[in-house]
Amino acid sequence: MTRITSIALRRVLDSRGNATVEADVLTESGGFGRAAAPSGASTGEYEAVERPPSEAIAAAREHAVPRLEGLYAGDQREVDAALRAADGTEDFSAIGANSAVAISMAAAKAAADVIGAPLYQHLGGAFRGENFPVPLGNVIGGGEHAADATDIQEFLAAPVGAPSVSEAVFANAAVHAAAASILADRGVPAAKGDEGALAPSISDAEAFEVMAEATDRVAEEVGFSIRFGLDMAGAELYDADADAYVYGEETRSPDEQVEYVAGLIEEYDLAYVEDPLDEDDYDRFATLTERVGDRTLICGDDLFVTNVDRLEEGIDVGAANSILIKPNQIGTLSQAFDAVELATRNGYDSVISHRSGETEDTTIAHLAVATDAPYIKTGTVGGERTAKLNELIRIADGAV
Numbered sequence: 001m002t003r004i005t006s007i008a009l010r011r012v013l014d015s016r017g018n019a020t021v022e023a024d025v026l027t028e029s030g031g032f033g034r035a036a037a038p039s040g041a042s043t044g045e046y047e048a049v050e051r052p053p054s055e056a057i058a059a060a061r062e063h064a065v066p067r068l069e070g071l072y073a074g075d076q077r078e079v080d081a082a083l084r085a086a087d088g089t090e091d092f093s094a095i096g097a098n099s100a101v102a103i104s105m106a107a108a109k110a111a112a113d114v115i116g117a118p119l120y121q122h123l124g125g126a127f128r129g130e131n132f133p134v135p136l137g138n139v140i141g142g143g144e145h146a147a148d149a150t151d152i153q154e155f156l157a158a159p160v161g162a163p164s165v166s167e168a169v170f171a172n173a174a175v176h177a178a179a180a181s182i183l184a185d186r187g188v189p190a191a192k193g194d195e196g197a198l199a200p201s202i203s204d205a206e207a208f209e210v211m212a213e214a215t216d217r218v219a220e221e222v223g224f225s226i227r228f229g230l231d232m233a234g235a236e237l238y239d240a241d242a243d244a245y246v247y248g249e250e251t252r253s254p255d256e257q258v259e260y261v262a263g264l265i266e267e268y269d270l271a272y273v274e275d276p277l278d279e280d281d282y283d284r285f286a287t288l289t290e291r292v293g294d295r296t297l298i299c300g301d302d303l304f305v306t307n308v309d310r311l312e313e314g315i316d317v318g319a320a321n322s323i324l325i326k327p328n329q330i331g332t333l334s335q336a337f338d339a340v341e342l343a344t345r346n347g348y349d350s351v352i353s354h355r356s357g358e359t360e361d362t363t364i365a366h367l368a369v370a371t372d373a374p375y376i377k378t379g380t381v382g383g384e385r386t387a388k389l390n391e392l393i394r395i396a397d398g399a400v
């Protein structure tokens, strides 16, 4: 165990061209860790607060760094408790969840460096599971991530039958390529959204057709099952004044939304549906999970925001059967681990996730392996996405 001697914070670019916070943590024995905060576009109302990077950095330098210097980098809980104490609020609105998560992740990497272990090993321990997560890959998308594209935010390939993480990663890339070629055959131009997904100006109904064809085609080629799923980002579709989900010209009442999603799951055998409803509608989440939870993952992202209190509430009413885990939604690795643990104890599957604004940071690949998470959602193509996917391949290959 060695003590933290210094922490450096700076602004670096994220994949949208915005500034984000990067942290370097150095220990007395020379252990070094560097990590950068990601950033969401379709952020949940109950997420920890991201401050403008310059302000977050100034506040963290003043309040957090002096408390952290001298602590043991390897004692993650102590580091994260010090971050919380330095902040003093419930939602990291003082030092910013962006500074907090960058420091929390960089401390973990410095501690791994001190003992010469890969990050997943340091975080997961010697007796972590042998499993690798199934990558959910964003193939077609719109919503808050691309203008003039689908209303549903993400259509995700789910290579559930892949024999290895590497085959799964390549299958998702092949589905992305197949969807691009199907769109080209239909004469539809497709730019890319924030996460590298194709962002054609088509209806959701057409996107379902393209996804079904692309996943079938690639499944046939590779010889294992590839299903698909959605992130509906329900809170973005929901208009509280109208009490309705708005899809362009069309609207659906909350009860119609439940029927619509259940119908889609039936028609397309969807493996996964994230945020089918608004982030406050625990009851309809529960109604839907009761109906389809035996064959589909109903995942809470904006619903749970990686927060154990919100997850507890969801568990009590049976609101879902899986949770999206985004460390920057809650601000520290310890709290992200707590959410995974609570989920696992209650039979909820964890999906470790990127944000739409990302950097080349690969921490979430290690987090997924360390926690034995059954799924990871981290895009399909694009450098900041492939950074994580390639890291997963290297971890599986024992090359990290």
Ligand SMILES: O=C(O)[C@@H](CO)OP(=O)(O)O
Pocket: 039, 040, 041, 042, 043, 044, 144, 154, 195, 231, 233, 301, 353, 354, 355, 356, 357
């Ligand atoms: O809604 C989501 O799940 C994420 C990542 O795909 O998007 P954002 O980072 O914009 O919240």
Ligand SMILES: [Mg+2]
Pocket: 231, 233, 274, 275, 301, 302
């Ligand atoms: Mg989401």
